Amino acid sequence: xxxxxxxxxxxxxxxxxxxxxxxxxxxxxxxxxxxxxxxxxxxxxxxxxxxxxxxxxxxxxxxxxxxxxxxxxxxxxxxxxxxxxxxxxxxxxxxxxxxxxx
Numbered sequence: 001x002x003x004x005x006x007x008x009x010x011x012x013x014x015x016x017x018x019x020x021x022x023x024x025x026x027x028x029x030x031x032x033x034x035x036x037x038x039x040x041x042x043x044x045x046x047x048x049x050x051x052x053x054x055x056x057x058x059x060x061x062x063x064x065x066x067x068x069x070x071x072x073x074x075x076x077x078x079x080x081x082x083x084x085x086x087x088x089x090x091x092x093x094x095x096x097x098x099x100x101x102x
Contacts, residue, residue, distance in 0.1 A: 004029075005072025012073050013050065014039070022055055022078040026071040035080040039067065042090040049090050055080065062087050 005026050016023050017036045024033050034052040042049050048067040053060060055078065 008067075008070045008073040010039075010067070013067070013070070016073065016075060020079050020082060022076040022080055024072075024074040024076060025065075027065050027069055033076070034063065034065075037083060038086055040064075040087075040090050051087060051090075053083065059083070064090055 008025065013023075013036065017038065020035075022033060022035055024031060026032075033055060034050075035055055035058070036050055036052050038051045040049050040051050041047070050065045050067055050070065052063050052065060054063070058080070
């Protein structure tokens with residue numbers, strides 16, 4: 001079984017958000033490329049959650065990733081424009097294993 005990348009330091013994730021840099025991370029065993037927009041707290045579970053979107057679908061749906069499950073942050077050379085439609089709440093339900101995100 002391959003070794004998982006290390007957990008991501010919060011300071012590195014916050015720096016990527018502030019710099020508006022596209023990142024690559026591991027989440028639930030899959031490598032994903034995302035635009036990190038904000039760290040939010042889930043109202044019901046109080047889990048810290050990353051609100052992000054896919055670079056290929058910039059105005060598509062928001063995706064939510066539990067901070068505790070994010071591994072191995074890598075910065076890309078690409079930057080992104082901050083979206084103005086940041087969600088006011090984080091979905092309560094955790095999707096099944098075939099879904100991505102929270």
